Amino acid sequence: MTFTFAATLAERGFDVELTIAEGETVALLGPNGAGKSTLLNLIAGLIRPDSGRAVLDDRVLFDVPADAQGARAASNAIRSRWMPPHARGVSLLAQDALLFPHLTVLDNVAFGPRSAGVHRAEADARAHGWLRRVDAAELSARKPGQLSGGQGQRIAVARALASDPGLLLLDEPLAALDVSVAPAIRRMLRDVLADRTAVIVTHDVLDAFTLADRVVVLEAGRIVDIGPTRQVLDRPSTQFAAGLAALNLLLGTASAYGIRTDAGSHVAVPVGQSLPEGARVGVAIRPALVSVSATEPFDPALNILPGVIIDLETRGDLIRVRTDHLAADVTPGVVADLDLSSGARVWLAFRPTDAVAYLL
Ligand SMILES: Nc1ncnc2c1ncn2[C@@H]1O[C@H](COP(=O)(O)OP(=O)(O)OP(=O)(O)O)[C@@H](O)[C@H]1O
Structure with a gap:
């Protein structure tokens, strides 16, 4: 897949290229308006790109040549391909569990397989299986109006998975939940996402x-950072990723004496750390390791x-003192x-x- x-x-x-390996879960991070929902909606088929191509397991979800519109007008020679959302094998789980209010929990979860032509008994059996998997078997006869936010989200996950999507898209699945239920839902997601291709x-x-193998950081419609989760967050290359990881990030160029x-x-970096002169580098420092003074200290070692x-x-x-350059965590005293x-x-x-310097 x-x-x-x-x-x-x-x-x-928006201009993004991305490949996701079979069974891989990718976390999509980025500030408001970065294009995260746009990316999910393009994959799900809810909006059309100006150009591009997406392929899931040998099936072309869309293929829109860059000059398709002009060419269509001129000669009709270049044709776009467009698979409708329901045929894509992609499930999109929105922030709020949008369950059918008039159906029971079981029928909500069985809805996908039934729409795909699976017989009622088999669809119900699958739905029961998924409800057990998300730890919500006892809720099967309820209506969505009788569920808490966390329960509703469990059912929404079961419903998204019951149609056996090749790709699962989750849009902030924990954002609308009370902090007290989020850990249990996170554990459940960790379990169901373990071997699944997901964004x-x-x-x-x-x-x-906890959930992703890799992170993609989007800013202003472009990928600005991509890589294994630990690498991107331990060695951020953007202020956004550094902010997520609660690190100070200084960007600069390696010189003969440091950065x-x-x-x-x-900025002096650890002795023995040699970075090629002229190379672009990042320097990460934890706010807890930064001290604050009201007057300029004199200490050549700092x-x-x-x-x-x-x-x-x-x-x-602690109190985080945020300045125009660095942040420091200090005591209230x-x-x-x-x-x-x-x-x-x-x-x-x-x-x-206390600084970690690395090539960008
Ligand atoms: N329906 C729309 N029509 C036109 N432009 C839109 C529409 N929806 C979003 N945009 C614009 O597209 C860009 C990306 O928005 P998008 O909603 O994908 O960002 P996001 O990363 O999901 O943000 P958030 O974290 O706030 O949900 C923004 O500049 C936004 O203003």
């Missing part, structure tokens, strides 16, 4: 780590960068002692050995 996809949609500034849109880095950041600062505080945010026992507040000018320091 390898899936290959390429599509452009000029109206939304999951999420804003939660925990989902990426020259794009903002013009010099990297020291200036910053202007943008905001202060409580994070458990430090905030009080230094009288830190938005707009204040501060100095941020970290040891070279």
Whole structure:
């Protein structure tokens, strides 16, 4: 069930190419408006690309040559191919479980196989099987109106899988759920996604780590980062991915003495770490390893960068001091002692050995 996809949609500034291996789950991350839903909707067949081609297990979902529209008008020589959504073998699970309100849970789950021509007894048997798999067997006779949010989402997953899709698309499946039920649903998804080809849109880095083999970071309709989950989040190449991983990211160029950041600062990296001079590099630093001073410290052993505080945010026992460059996690006592507040000018320091530098 390898899936290959390429599509452009000029109206939304969208231009993405992606291949997903059989059984692989890919997490799709990106800021609001990045094009995550557009990608899912193009795969599901809910919107048409200007150009592109998508193939799932040798079946062409769409094939729209770049000049198809002009050519059709001119000669009709180049034809687009377009498979309707219901024939694609793709299930899209939306954020809110959209179950048929008048059908029982069992009939909701059996709906897919029945529509595909499977006999009632067999469709019901499959539906019971999926309800057991999502730990919701006892809900089979209920109507959707009698379900909690978490129960509804379990049923929606069972329904999406009952039609045995070659590709499962999940659009923030945990976003609408209470934090108290999300862990159980995440465990269930981990179980059902284990050997399945799937794309999951999420804003939660925990989902990426627990559910996905690979992450794709979209920004402004393009892929800006792609790779194994740990690699992309441990060694981010975009501020967005760094933010998800709660890391500071400095981007720059390797010099003979360390890194020259794009903002013009010099940063020393761990001794012995040699990066080819002139290469593009990222430097990741955990906010907990950054200290804040109100006056410029003098310590040649530290990297020291200036910053202007943008905001202060409580994070458990610590306060995250976010500046225009780096963020630092400090105790409330430090905030009080230094009288830190938005707009204040501060100095941020970290040891070279606490930075991780890597080629981009
Ligand atoms: N129906 C539409 N018609 C025209 N443009 C749209 C439509 N829906 C979305 N867009 C635009 O396409 C771009 C991508 O939007 P999309 O909804 O795919 O982003 P997203 O990554 O899913 O965002 P979010 O995280 O907010 O759901 C945005 O610029 C958006 O304004």
